[in-house]
Amino acid sequence: MRYLAENWLILTMILCYLLVCLSIGWYFKLRANRGVSDFYLARREIPGWVISLAFFSTFASTNTFIGQAGNAFSAGLSWAWVGVFWTIFCIISWLVLGPRLRRQTATLQSVTIPDYLDFRYQSSLSKALRILSAFVILSATIWYMAGIAKGCAHLLSSVLEIPHFWGAFLILAVTAVYTIWGGMYSVLWTDAIQGMLMFGVAILMVLLPFIYVGGVDQLMANISDTTHVTRDGVPMGNGLVTFCSLVSFTYILGIGLAVGMKQVAEPRCLIRFYSVDNAKGMKFAMIWTPVFLGISLVCVMGLGALVHGMTTEAEAAYLIHHTDEVVGFMLAKFGNPWISGICLAGLVAAGMSSLASVMLIVGTALISDIWHVWRPMEEEQLVRRTQVAILGYSVLVFLVTIFPPAGIVELTAFSGAIFAASFFPSIYGGLYLRWGTGQAAFWSMLVGMLGTLAWRFLFRFNIAGLKDVHEIIPASIAAGLTYYVISRATSDKVPPAQHLDRLFPRDKSSASD
Amino acid sequence: MDFLTGMAYWGILALVIVNAILVARMKVTIEDSDDDDSPDAQNRECTNPSKRMCP
Numbered sequence: 001m002r003y004l005a006e007n008w009l010i011l012t013m014i015l016c017y018l019l020v021c022l023s024i025g026w027y028f029k030l031r032a033n034r035g036v037s038d039f040y041l042a043r044r045e046i047p048g049w050v051i052s053l054a055f056f057s058t059f060a061s062t063n064t065f066i067g068q069a070g071n072a073f074s075a076g077l078s079w080a081w082v083g084v085f086w087t088i089f090c091i092i093s094w095l096v097l098g099p100r101l102r103r104q105t106a107t108l109q110s111v112t113i114p115d116y117l118d119f120r121y122q123s124s125l126s127k128a129l130r131i132l133s134a135f136v137i138l139s140a141t142i143w144y145m146a147g148i149a150k151g152c153a154h155l156l157s158s159v160l161e162i163p164h165f166w167g168a169f170l171i172l173a174v175t176a177v178y179t180i181w182g183g184m185y186s187v188l189w190t191d192a193i194q195g196m197l198m199f200g201v202a203i204l205m206v207l208l209p210f211i212y213v214g215g216v217d218q219l220m221a222n223i224s225d226t227t228h229v230t231r232d233g234v235p236m237g238n239g240l241v242t243f244c245s246l247v248s249f250t251y252i253l254g255i256g257l258a259v260g261m262k263q264v265a266e267p268r269c270l271i272r273f274y275s276v277d278n279a280k281g282m283k284f285a286m287i288w289t290p291v292f293l294g295i296s297l298v299c300v301m302g303l304g305a306l307v308h309g310m311t312t313e314a315e316a317a318y319l320i321h322h323t324d325e326v327v328g329f330m331l332a333k334f335g336n337p338w339i340s341g342i343c344l345a346g347l348v349a350a351g352m353s354s355l356a357s358v359m360l361i362v363g364t365a366l367i368s369d370i371w372h373v374w375r376p377m378e379e380e381q382l383v384r385r386t387q388v389a390i391l392g393y394s395v396l397v398f399l400v401t402i403f404p405p406a407g408i409v410e411l412t413a414f415s416g417a418i419f420a421a422s423f424f425p426s427i428y429g430g431l432y433l434r435w436g437t438g439q440a441a442f443w444s445m446l447v448g449m450l451g452t453l454a455w456r457f458l459f460r461f462n463i464a465g466l467k468d469v470h471e472i473i474p475a476s477i478a479a480g481l482t483y484y485v486i487s488r489a490t491s492d493k494v495p496p497a498q499h500l501d502r503l504f505p506r507d508k509s510s511a512s513d
Numbered sequence: 514m515d516f517l518t519g520m521a522y523w524g525i526l527a528l529v530i531v532n533a534i535l536v537a538r539m540k541v542t543i544e545d546s547d548d549d550d551s552p553d554a555q556n557r558e559c560t561n562p563s564k565r566m567c568p
Contacts, residue, residue: 077514080521087525091532102543220514243517276543283541287533294529298522 007160013341014160014348017197018174021190021352025178028185039183039383040111040364041274044102046188048281053195054188055272055285056292057353059090059263060198062151065300065350069205070326073304073319074231075247076240083297085256086263090293093263093270094286100431101273102282104503111274112361113137113267113423114369120430120503122495123438127373129426132445134369136422137267140415141358142393146400151324152351153401158328159344168401171348175355176394180387184275187356194349199292201346205327206299208334209306222309228316240305254470261420261472265427267365268357303327310334363390414456414471421448421475425483433487434500440487448479 004011032039046054072079101116110116114137118130153167162170178186213219223240230236230246239245244252263269276282304326308316310333319326327347331340363386372382425444429436455471494500 077518078521080518080525084521084524084528087528091528095532095536099541099543106543224514241514241518243515279541279543282543283536283539286536286539286541290529290532294525298525302522 003161007337009337010160010341010344013345017345017349018170020193021174021178021186024190024193025181025186028182028189032181032183032185033383036111036368036379036382038185039386040360040368041271042184042188044106044275045277046185046275046281047277048284049288050188050192051272051276051281052285052289053199053292054191054353054357055269055289056296057191057195057198057350058272058357059086059269059354060293060296060350061148061354062155062347062351063147063259064297065198065202065205065347066151066155066324066327069300069303070323071304072302073307073323073326075252075305076236076242076245077302077305078242078244078247078252079305080298080301081249081252082256082259083294083301085253086260086297087290087294089260089263090290094289097264097270097427097431098273098276098286099279099282101270101427102276104431105274107502112364112368113270113427114365117426117430117441118373120495121426121436121438121441122499123442123493125438125442129438129442129445130369130373132442133423133426134365136418136445136449137361137365140418141362142397142400144415145355145358145397148351148354149397149401152348154324155328155344155347155351158325159331159340165402168398171352172355172394172398172401175352176359176391179356179359180390183383184360187360188272188275190356191353194353195292197346197349198353199296201343201349202296202299204339204346205330205343206303206306208330208339209303209309212334213309219306219309223305226308226316228308228311228313229320231320236308240308248468250468251470254468254472257476258417258420258470258472261424261476262416265420265423266416267419267423268354268361270427271357271361303330359390359394362393363387366393414452417456417470417472417475418449418452420472421452421479422446423448424476425479429483429487434504435487435491435494436483437487437490437493438495439490439493440483440485443486444479444483447482448475451475451478 032042037043068079068082104110104120105116108116108119110119114130114133117133118126121129123129149168149172152171153162153164156162156167156170157164178190182189210216210219213222220241225238226236226240228236230239236246276285304323307319307326307330310330311319315329319329331343334340366389367382367386371377371385377385422445425448426436426441429441429444452471452475455469455474460466460469460471
């Protein structure tokens, strides 16, 4: 009873939030089960503002709101440069990929990213390319999902003292249920609500350190010259407010590219473009998605550095080694149950929005892009089996979450690099380069994936001076070169002109040729 | 806060504003062709789950 008396407000807010998500899933249950086009893509009839918020909430996750925000505690206000790269890639994604991917996928009647690659390239390796890309999705996302679920469970544990096991179960179960019920409809509409909540929470959180210490001038004075120490035990001095004093720009560039490029390569982000209802909606999203993301990043990416103004030397000495706990510490120190409840709901929303999107992508990859290619099935079976696949994969993620392997946070970031290096050349080439071939797409995907693994495990930490060069940089260059060279070498294998003319109508676009 | 550190914050805001201006002046088209009678459509039918083509 004492527990309920202390936490009733936060518990009520979290329960209301979870019930809203489940209600949306239930509301769309019948509509989503009408067929593949409904369950996978929400029939391409979702308004632009919903897609815009859904893209923002899918890309930004607990990693952003807790991990990246907390990392500024050790890296200082310069950490916001990571946000600059993310914003640039968000803009590139919507300007360069969005409209064209929406148009081509509708023309090809594509419903997943792997089947887009298959239909677009039409080569002897297209089916292998489709299965390879589905395999990359399945293998790379499990670490990401486990990392997000673990982050949410950790949050529920630290704020509400819910055991890690039950916290992970609650988050994964609720997300799986509304995803299975409503498919893409419930994923997008819950994402939109979660996006609104996250946007508000980002603005709210950045205000807390200023309110706590009594104003802008006071806080900036506190962090401009501090005796708090770095991880190496050296006093920070003015390092928190000095450009790249506590972190190298090469490292910022690596994280900025590795995570930011997800927006131009990761299927859970790209699939959003499929569902936009019309050109007006697309235009709205092209303007507002960078606004939602950019303003949130301005608020969040330097937050950890601001928290120094709220901490004692002893607290800072602990937090510098536990930066994932910085946001939770800030909420606890501020000590307002209303604020904590709203922020907790927003942070859980950040995790669930990403989880739901990935669950749907995984289900469609497993059933539509592997099983259905191997043994074609009826539409009703596709939807039913995709739902079962989502459930089964969620159970697997739950097991990984409660028995996490070492270094799961690093693996989470690493999965982003694999996606970017593997998918970007074939997606971009498919959209813009008439001369791109299926052979080039297949081998560039393989080189991107293997290059990421090789740089990480053979070179980066074994050769002096390469530690800060993230695997995304060499792997992307290698994959891009592979795409170019093999496309030129297999120029006789480009798809038929009639097929390409439908994808690159010269009278409507001149960028393709 | 020095100039380069501050530049990250106002730089993000500048980026989204410039993007908004550019897109507002841009003509965006996403029209799709639903009627697909081309020969290559036959090749996709059996692995395209949005169609009831498979036995």
